[in-house]
Amino acid sequence: MAPRDRRRWHLDRRESAGGFDAVRIGPISGLVSLVRLGQHPVVRPPDQAGDATAFVAPFVLSPSDPDVLYAGRSRLYRSDSEGTNWVATNGGAELSSRNPVISLAVAPSTPDIVYAGTAPVASRARVFTTRDGGGSWLDVTGSLPDRYPSDLTVDPGDPQKVYVTFMGFGSSHAFKSIDGGDSWIDIGSGLPDIPASAIEIDPDHPDILYVGTDLGIFLSLDGGQAWQPFTRGMPLAMVNDLKVFLPDRKLRAATHGNGAYERDLYGLAILRGALPSTLAAVADSALPWTDPDPVLTGSFPPLLFYQAEGFDRILMRRDGASITMQE
Secondary structure, eight states: OOOOSSOEEEEEOOOSSSSOEEEEEOSSSOEEEEEOGGGOOOOOOOOOTTOOOOSSOOEEEOSSOTTOEEEESSSEEEESSTTSSOEESGGGOOSSTTOOEEEEEEOTTOTTOEEEEEOSSSSOOEEEEESSTTSSOEEOOTTOOSSOEEEEEEOTTOTTOEEEEEOSSSSOOEEEESSTTSSOEEOOTTSOSSOEEEEEEOTTSTTOEEEEETTEEEEESSTTSSOEEOOTTSOSOOEEEEEEEGGGTEEEEEESSSOEEEEEOTTHHHHTSSOOSSGGGSOGGGSOOBOOOOBOOSSOOOEEEOOOTTOOOOOEETTSOOOBOOO
């Protein structure tokens, strides 16, 4: 790396206190200092004997009560104290024996309605829900495929309306329920038969859906009845995660090794008025993906996560702003 009048920040995966530290390195001189991000305590659920934990295990904050946090191993844990204290839900029993939880969603309207998906490790994949804050869990797998349930999201205005995506091949990759999981509707017929890793709802227009797949992002304007590619200006990439950032109405996408991207939600200008009825109402070319553009300046910012050496851009700060590094 050529000398520059700046600093670079990276993640150091040292288990010095059970979590991640930030390492600042100089332009060419290597390691300079080790910084604990904000001196925040490590948040980690219990690890009971027999717990199976996914490689990327889910943590989810309740949107309506940020004191409430859920975390998944093969047992599903709940904290009502921002992660200070934890209890195992479901009476301490695993949701699905030796199958770790890999997807998790809390209803935006209440912390007590939660959906969880388990990986098909020791037995088939399953989806569960609790309607009492984890006191009991109901298996709502029904006719869903035996594939990895990669993501779950709940309609912000209706906790009974939930969406789930699936990895793998040879089955549909997106389903929705309008009755809390008691039955499922296949909405994946317009998607390619490739792994789908993420699904997001436009909270202001909940019939607008975004799905991240191994071939980019797909958009639906009608709750999943029809799908259209939504990738103009973005490189062909596996999209691992999607998030809607409400203050600016942006959609943010994290890819597998190909950077992070953001763009206005579909039809941003028109959505402030009448909702367009067709994709042609707003040309996709008018809404290109962009790399986050504000330049990192000043002292060490409050980062949530960022790209390691070899990638070009920082993803986002703890305050939600996106920032980038100049090369």
